[in-house]
Amino acid sequence: MNGEERTRWPHILFGFDGTAENDAALRWAVEDARLRGIGLVMCHSWHWPYPAGHTDPDIEAIMKRAGENLLDSGVRRAYELGVPGAVRRRLRRGPVVEALLRASGGAALVVLGQSGEPAAGSVALELPARSARPVIMVRDAPAPRRVVVGADGSPGCATALGFAAEEAALRGWDLHVVHGCWEPGAVAESELALFRDRELLERTRAAELDGVVAPLRARYPDLRIEASPLLERPFDALWDAAQDAGLVVLGDRGTGFDPLGATATAVLRRAPGTVAIVPGRRSRETRTLASDRRVPARQG
Template structure:
């Protein structure tokens, strides 16, 4: 089996930068691979920062070698954390968001780390906005409540996020809290605007929508302890409070444009202190381009001469 065939096997793709802040995200990626019984692909992206015509092959070779050494360290760390299957390392030329998106074609999901402040253009915003796979953004490795919180708007467009949230709760044995902040007059049709002048009618209508959205998933997963909250608040306000008691916050990617990421998901990625999963509602493409500088399969059982 050649490298191209191997990389097309379903796996968890992890963006690795070797920093201490990134270690919590690596731990999460290892746990996802273990619970899903998938391989783990650790990807590091290097980027030549100068304009075309200013290449230096010698300097580029040093940067690539440093990236290879960093990946070796990441593989050893993943093994120590208990990856049960195969760990692959993948060295790619950046920019980081473009490289991760290109590498994500066969991934079941992506895991990336996040720094304290997310400015426009940050990888932790760009990748979830453009990915056709679920992306989990992990800020750090602290211990959190055993609860998944998922935001919904009561429409079928939230089914992917609900399905992912139920799946995570089942995999981890966590409870699940479904939150619908329904005070969103700017997002409804003209025919529904009158509801916001009658809070009782609004609550009754949205409660029925919420029950219809959650019921099929609850029936398929009777073992999960599910709490449902309908709140007459704006989505961000409702989710902000719920996320304080969450070990994982799951959101859809509702928005407009070629790579939509809605205002709620963008704001929660900036504000939430827990891991945030953004689940795309768009259909995935059948294939992606694979532009890897290096793609090496590293079985878990193989001895590591560096002491992994």
């Protein structure tokens, strides 16, 4: 299981830290649990402040009790927000990312709070880069009733599109599929000629995007879907669309040295609202490489 805990009970895993910013994320997690008809598992991680090997049972007992009390307050808040069914708890010792990865084995998705621009090594960047589950980073910002998803024809694209369509349909929001298709450096040599004819490039990418979106239209006939092939760089296209989105969804498109990909990392850092990273083509080896090169994670 690679250290992951398997909880067969269908659930959303929520990382709870007790901060004011965390409350917006808890509201999102509770709503998602209600809409999906699944449970909620609340996880809190506490840190041992002393050097490795140092033991002090009394201090450890105090810190565990503080963590339990914090979880108790979080569970009470979840019930106030109308969470369906029971809320299960996970109290873990150690780094936040490691705790959430271990706890996420049976989760449908992971929800965390995020405020400000995440720094290198933060939970907001490290967890999506290593998680085998979708991770939603919730920002407490106005949420237009629209989901924006980036489409680029990569292997992980279909998974991200499916997740975005499901989330939009559950919430009764519109779906905007954006393809920033000005990427001459990322296409096969046989397609480079397209970039000498902008009209042909737009027609070609529009037809491809229609083919990608067609299964979503068939699966969700009541969902309003807009598909936009744009002659812009992927980040620029997504950045413009993100200004009018309650949720931006991206797949991973990276390598072992950049497991999220440049566009996903940039959007996750700078987007004004909530962002979901959906693992698609990321392999076990890629996640291992990301783990090998990680730096200690920080909240925020």
